[in-house]
Amino acid sequence: MIRDAGGPAASEARLLRVEGVVKRFGGATALNGLMLSLGAGESLGVTGPNGSGKTTLLNVISGVVRPDLGRVWLAGLDITGWPPHLIVRAGVARTCQPSRLPLRLTVEQYVEAATLHRRLGRFRRRRVVNQVLDLTGLTDLRKRDASTLSSGESRRVQVGHTLATGGRLLLLDEPFASLSPGDAPEVLSVLRRLRGQGLAILLVAHTATVFQALCDRIAVVEAGRVVRTGSPAEVLRA
Numbered sequence: 331m332i333r334d335a336g337g338p339a340a341s342e343a344r345l346l347r348v349e350g351v352v353k354r355f356g357g358a359t360a361l362n363g364l365m366l367s368l369g370a371g372e373s374l375g376v377t378g379p380n381g382s383g384k385t386t387l388l389n390v391i392s393g394v395v396r397p398d399l400g401r402v403w404l405a406g407l408d409i410t411g412w413p414p415h416l417i418v419r420a421g422v423a424r425t426c427q428p429s430r431l432p433l434r435l436t437v438e439q440y441v442e443a444a445t446l447h448r449r450l451g452r453f454r455r456r457r458v459v460n461q462v463l464d465l466t467g468l469t470d471l472r473k474r475d476a477s478t479l480s481s482g483e484s485r486r487v488q489v490g491h492t493l494a495t496g497g498r499l500l501l502l503d504e505p506f507a508s509l510s511p512g513d514a515p516e517v518l519s520v521l522r523r524l525r526g527q528g529l530a531i532l533l534v535a536h537t538a539t540v541f542q543a544l545c546d547r548i549a550v551v552e553a554g555r556v557v558r559t560g561s562p563a564e565v566l567r568a
């Protein structure tokens with residue numbers, strides 16, 4: 331399907347393990363011994379106050395930031411400190427906290443650009459792009475200049491770009507932030523569809539509706555540590 335065949339099996343007990351990660355920026359401790367794990371196909375919500383370290387956690391997992399201490403394991407492989415492009419190849423793809431799509435590309439060019447590191451023939455590449463456009467509901471918009479899209483459409487392009495890397499773990503940083511209210515349901519239904527495809531998702535978000543619709547578990551981060559985990563019902567009740 332979207333992923334190359336023949337990659338590591340998606341059935342390892344823990345797809346991702348973050349063990350005791352510490353990251354300091356000058357005098358500020360962004361991550362303070364954070365522990366987290368995620369199973370293949372699992373969808374984990376990460377929430378917590380502003381500045382608690384959620385984006386830094388995604389930066390460490392995706393290789394954008396190197397931790398001072400601790401390890402990150404992907405399906406049993408120690409990926410700590412790997413450069414981002416190798417982590418993408420290993421199957422981890424991420425979106426950034428909402429921003430406008432920076433390049434003047436069409437929707438399908440955005441999606442295709444994310445496949446270019448993959449050794450796919452022309453036909454396979456086309457098929458992946460078509461599948462991603464279909465899964466994200468963007469087929470009818472494929473020729474549109476991405477800078478002319480609504481907030482929900484842009485967000486779906488960002489998710490499609492992530493998906494087209496062939497990742498088995500998607501890291502989504504606040505995909506519902508700064509969406510107009512009418513656009514949130516379409517993004518939610520795309521993410522539900524991806525979850526249904528068996529992709530593992532680590533999703534930074536803040537609302538009960540999103541957690542209930544998308545997540546198997548929630549981890550609450552405060553001051554750079556996970557202070558609580560549980561099912562959405564357990565954590566939202568607390």
Ligand SMILES: Nc1ncnc2c1ncn2[C@@H]1O[C@H](COP(=O)(O)OP(=O)(O)OP(=O)(O)O)[C@@H](O)[C@H]1O
Pocket residue numbers: 355358359360378379380381382383384385386387427
């Ligand atoms: N590149 C950086 N340089 C210096 N300090 C940083 C950097 N990145 C993050 N920080 C600091 O690390 C702490 C955690 O920031 P982070 O962005 O991870 O929090 P967050 O939980 O994602 O917050 P928000 O909910 O506002 O997105 C903050 O004090 C932040 O100022």
Ligand SMILES: [Mg+2]
Pocket residue numbers: 384385386427
């Ligand atoms: Mg953040």
